[in-house]
Amino acid sequence: MSSELKTEKDFKKAPGRLRPVRGTREQAILHISLFLLILAGIMIAGSRIPSGSIYVDLEQISQPPSLKHLFGTDWVGRDMLTRTMKGLSLSIWVGIICSLASTLTAALFGILAPTLGGRADALVSWLVDLTLSVPHTILIILISIACGGGFRGIVAGVAATHWTSLTRVIRAEVLRINTSEYVRASRQFGKSRRYIARNHLLPHVIPQMVVGTVLVFPHAILHEASITFLGFGLPPHEPAIGVILSESMKYLTSGQWWLAFFPGLCLIMVSVMVSALGRSLERILNPATAYKK
């Protein structure tokens, strides 16, 4: 047994090994950089497209997908690929702002509640329950309208509803670590509260926050799209995915499937990609899984 292990080790150390060792870490880093590249590509492409390039071309109306128009054109001849890219980059912006805002809220509540304890803790738990007890969609619509609609309204609505689950996770984590044996041992070694917070608490909470931010992102953009689809989100002149999808509903019955298919597929792909990115990040940030082969 031991000689077997030794030969395997030697084999890995040997120069010019037969195949590269690809562990969780290498794989996850590969995934993350690939996905980040794609997302950055969409954002840059979307922001560099001048709004003039989405023009009405009545000679090209309702073209099915072709080499000239990869995603086809709509009922006034606008190129669907350009509109989709523009919409996606807008969605990604909404997603980034919303998940950052949610994480900040969650970190604030999740750390303060167990630290202050007592009434503050009960209040935070009550706020989480209250927010979770109202269906998300309705709450987002209400907040969005109250904030005057548009980009600002939708961001406020989504951010105000997506901090709850992460708050619970962080609060539970802080409680668990503060009562753990290694923190109690640390206190017996005479370490200060500040030392413990910095060295024991944060290394657990920060990875949770990073992963939480990434995992809230797909929820945020899907909610943004669905609220916009229902007509309460971004205004109709913006090339948002929700707007594209709701407009295409009228033309689906006449067989223009590409109007909804490609933008919808892109939206789903972006959410799946970001969620996979979050899970890869989770794997490499956790020492128990980071070095698995």
Next chain:
Amino acid sequence: MRLEAKDICYAYQKGRPVLSHVNFGIESGEAVGLTAPSGYGKSTLGKILAGYLTPQSGTVSIDGKTREDTGYNPVQLIFQHPEKAVNPRWKMKRILNEAWNPPEEMIRSMGIEQDWMNRWPSELSGGELQRFCVLRALSPRTRFLIADEMTTMLDMITQAQIWNEVRKHAERENMGIVVISHEKHLLERLCGRIVRLDG
């Protein structure tokens, strides 16, 4: 130096005391065994001595003085499960050096290999982890060590190795040890005096 617990009462539930009016004392340099069947409050007394629990009545004192809440506790408790007593996100080197920097020869005679220092706790076995937990508590500032079933889950050879080192250190530094255990033979071997909580 004398660590003394006077008239300790402790109950986890009201009306069902685990310890009632218990007295216990230990001189530095002494090794005292503490034994009783399960549920008689051995570990509870250990935690009270180390300041992890506050008794409902009674006092714990060192040379007549009660301990301050901050600063290094001269009474250190070692847990039975080392995997819970180390931060899973710290590497072994950092865990070992949290309280003090143990000299090279103590690390070696504890059986800790240099190769383990750069690993995460999840990559070491229970016996290997326990060596770290014991050694990090053996700072010269530790005057009394409470070993609560410290080696119960380890094999005989590891047990002997760890206890040998702890005893040598205790003699050198004139440290007192409270050995909490079910094992009669271990207690008879290590301790000059055995206290039974059920007696």
